[in-house]
Amino acid sequence: MAKDKDIEIIAKNKKARHDFYIEETYEAGIKLKGTEIKSIRNHRVNLKDSFALVQNGEVYLHNMHISSYKEGNRFNHEPERKRKLLLHKNEIRKLIGYTTQKGYTLVPLTLYLKKNLCKVELAVAKGKQQHDKRRDIAKKTAKREMEKAFRRRQKGDI
Numbered sequence: 001m002a003k004d005k006d007i008e009i010i011a012k013n014k015k016a017r018h019d020f021y022i023e024e025t026y027e028a029g030i031k032l033k034g035t036e037i038k039s040i041r042n043h044r045v046n047l048k049d050s051f052a053l054v055q056n057g058e059v060y061l062h063n064m065h066i067s068s069y070k071e072g073n074r075f076n077h078e079p080e081r082k083r084k085l086l087l088h089k090n091e092i093r094k095l096i097g098y099t100t101q102k103g104y105t106l107v108p109l110t111l112y113l114k115k116n117l118c119k120v121e122l123a124v125a126k127g128k129q130q131h132d133k134r135r136d137i138a139k140k141t142a143k144r145e146m147e148k149a150f151r152r153r154q155k156g157d158i
Helices: 015-019 034-042 089-100 130-157
Strands: 009-014 020-030 051-055 060-063 083-086 104-114 117-127
Touching: 015 020, 015 104, 015 117, 015 130, 020 089, 020 104, 034 104, 051 089, 060 089, 089 104, 089 117
Parallel strands: none
Antiparallel strands: 009 104, 020 083, 020 117, 051 060, 051 104, 060 083, 104 117
């Protein structure tokens, strides 16, 4: 995802980087209804447990929860419906190639507004085993401890 001042991050899938190895990322648009984009602008979105599937040559995002819009009457949307992702054909072909391999899945990492358009950062990911997760946590803890010790040493607290 490009670092830009026109980007407003709406939601992040923190669990995705913990549960998966991220191989490649893509930026995709989302086909939304009127009340959905209004709820997104109010930050009423949850990416937890969401995933994408390629069906009939198109990519769909499943289990992304967008809360109902308060002022949306009978025209309100269904909170967990599947939503079409807008990608180029060659990107979809690459994703088909990845997802046919064993162990790869499509996971949304971030939902953001870019120049008032809703975009999702989609990752091709491979699942981590439990021992891999433990190893990553141990590395993070060790790095944090080293940085803390370095800061103490810089201050002269030793």
